[in-house]
Amino acid sequence: MTLIETIRTDRLAAMKERDELRKNLLGTLYAAATRETKTPDDATVVRTIRAFLKALDETIAALGTRDSTPQQRERALLEAYLPATLGADALRASVAEIVSTLPERSPRALGQVMAALKERHGAAIDMKQASAIAREALG
Secondary structure, three states: OOHHHHHHHHHHHHHHHOOHHHHHHHHHHHHHHOOOOOOOOHHHHHHHHHHHHHHHHHHHHHHOOOOOHHHHHHHHHHHOOOOOOOOHHHHHHHHHHHHHOOOOOOHHHHHHHHHHHHHHHHHHOOHHHHHHHHHHHHO
């Protein structure tokens, strides 16, 4: 079952359970993910989820000390649909391995490292974290 099918199934379950927050969130997520094509691949759905999470983080930060319980719950619901990410240590090891195969070790090789990481691990890496680690490794 693809990720978009899982989201659709979970939305139907939320409707049956009368869980309004989950139903609305998954409905909005489904609509956003299927905007360009009715059957998006998992990578497209993961990108959409990450965009939702980024917006939620901004909302939670803007709320400051006010109650952000609904947003925290939405965040937890969305994170459950993301693939397991590579840990920092495993990511460092992968970056070190890629850097060791490069003919030249300079900051200009960042694009090559990032492309190799994406090819190896796909959606299982946090690109922001990977970029920081790669920059550090390249000096």
